[in-house]
Amino acid sequence: MTTFFSALLYYLVMKPISLLPHFLLYRLSDFIFLVFYYVIPYRKKVVLDNLRKSFPEKDEKEIQAICKKFYRHFTDLLLESLKNFSITRKQVVKRYRSVNTQLLDRLHNEGKSMILCGGHFANWEFWAVAAAPDFKHPLYALYSTLSNPYFDRKMRASRGKYGLNLISTKKYSLFLKDHIHKMQFTSVFAFDQSPSNPSKAVWVNFLGRDTAAQFGAEKYAKDYNLPVVFGHQYKTARGYYEVHYELVTEDPNSFDHGALTQRLYEILEKDIRQNPHLWLWTHRRWKHSR
Numbered sequence: 001m002t003t004f005f006s007a008l009l010y011y012l013v014m015k016p017i018s019l020l021p022h023f024l025l026y027r028l029s030d031f032i033f034l035v036f037y038y039v040i041p042y043r044k045k046v047v048l049d050n051l052r053k054s055f056p057e058k059d060e061k062e063i064q065a066i067c068k069k070f071y072r073h074f075t076d077l078l079l080e081s082l083k084n085f086s087i088t089r090k091q092v093v094k095r096y097r098s099v100n101t102q103l104l105d106r107l108h109n110e111g112k113s114m115i116l117c118g119g120h121f122a123n124w125e126f127w128a129v130a131a132a133p134d135f136k137h138p139l140y141a142l143y144s145t146l147s148n149p150y151f152d153r154k155m156r157a158s159r160g161k162y163g164l165n166l167i168s169t170k171k172y173s174l175f176l177k178d179h180i181h182k183m184q185f186t187s188v189f190a191f192d193q194s195p196s197n198p199s200k201a202v203w204v205n206f207l208g209r210d211t212a213a214q215f216g217a218e219k220y221a222k223d224y225n226l227p228v229v230f231g232h233q234y235k236t237a238r239g240y241y242e243v244h245y246e247l248v249t250e251d252p253n254s255f256d257h258g259a260l261t262q263r264l265y266e267i268l269e270k271d272i273r274q275n276p277h278l279w280l281w282t283h284r285r286w287k288h289s290r
Helices: 003-018 022-039 044-054 060-083 089-095 101-109 124-130 149-159 172-179 216-224 259-274
Strands: 096-099 114-118 139-143 165-168 186-190 202-206 209-213 228-237 240-249
Touching: 003 060, 003 149, 022 060, 044 060, 060 124, 089 096, 089 124, 096 124, 101 228, 101 240, 114 216, 124 149, 124 228, 124 240, 139 149, 165 172, 172 216, 186 216, 202 259, 209 259, 216 259, 228 259, 240 259
Parallel strands: 096 240, 114 186, 114 228, 139 165, 139 186
Antiparallel strands: 202 209, 228 240
16 A cells, blocks of 8 residues: 555544544444444454354353454454544543552662563553553563554554654564663563464463464563563453553563463463453464464
8 A cells, every 4th residue: 555545544534533532433433343243244253263262161142242242342442543543641541540550660669671561452552552651661562563654653653652662573682682781661562462483482371272472571581580560451441441560570580481471371361261352352363283
């Protein structure tokens, strides 16, 4: 897609949607839900297959109920992500609450950088625009560069508008090596994506299934002896979110190879089992086999 057509899509569709007040945004979300769930099902076979294999103890009625609830959240997530293009700091503060930032303050006061891990759960895009003030030191989130340069710039501007720094996964290793002894910072890993190269994955048990897992968070935590923190996200009401920070370890090298990654997946799985509709079931998470 050329820059011209990308700009047309952004200014004629995406930006106007982002300017809608929240009550109209959710009416649009309700309409898109009907389309995605009933009219032109969006990856519905993938979602149902993931749910059935992850929760074999649930009957079909329960699976269908989770699926429907997921699509209601999913369309909210899509529209809220567009809203981030124009959301004000005042709106962010109203809709986002963080808990246990004392943990973040303590690690900062002790002169420690840290690794923060989280999954594609609740609304990670909203966290990106909301969370930076929780941290006393700079926040760097790893991301994969979009193939479309225009939307890559827009995405980075949207996520970084209130303090988050974005760094390409391809450049992170060199960045860490150059900066770890010069400054304190937090590195953010969304660790639950399927690895692009399964030969370099570690294998964990996740939702009862053999799962290829990215090893980056564990590797860098061990290489530089960094504390690992998990960010739990909760949807407290439509459009309102809360984040709880949990210390996973301050001694990552006390874990055997792969055990820290397994621990992160266990924490995420607990959140998913409590609120299964809030995880991103549309992606083909188990496309790799051992």
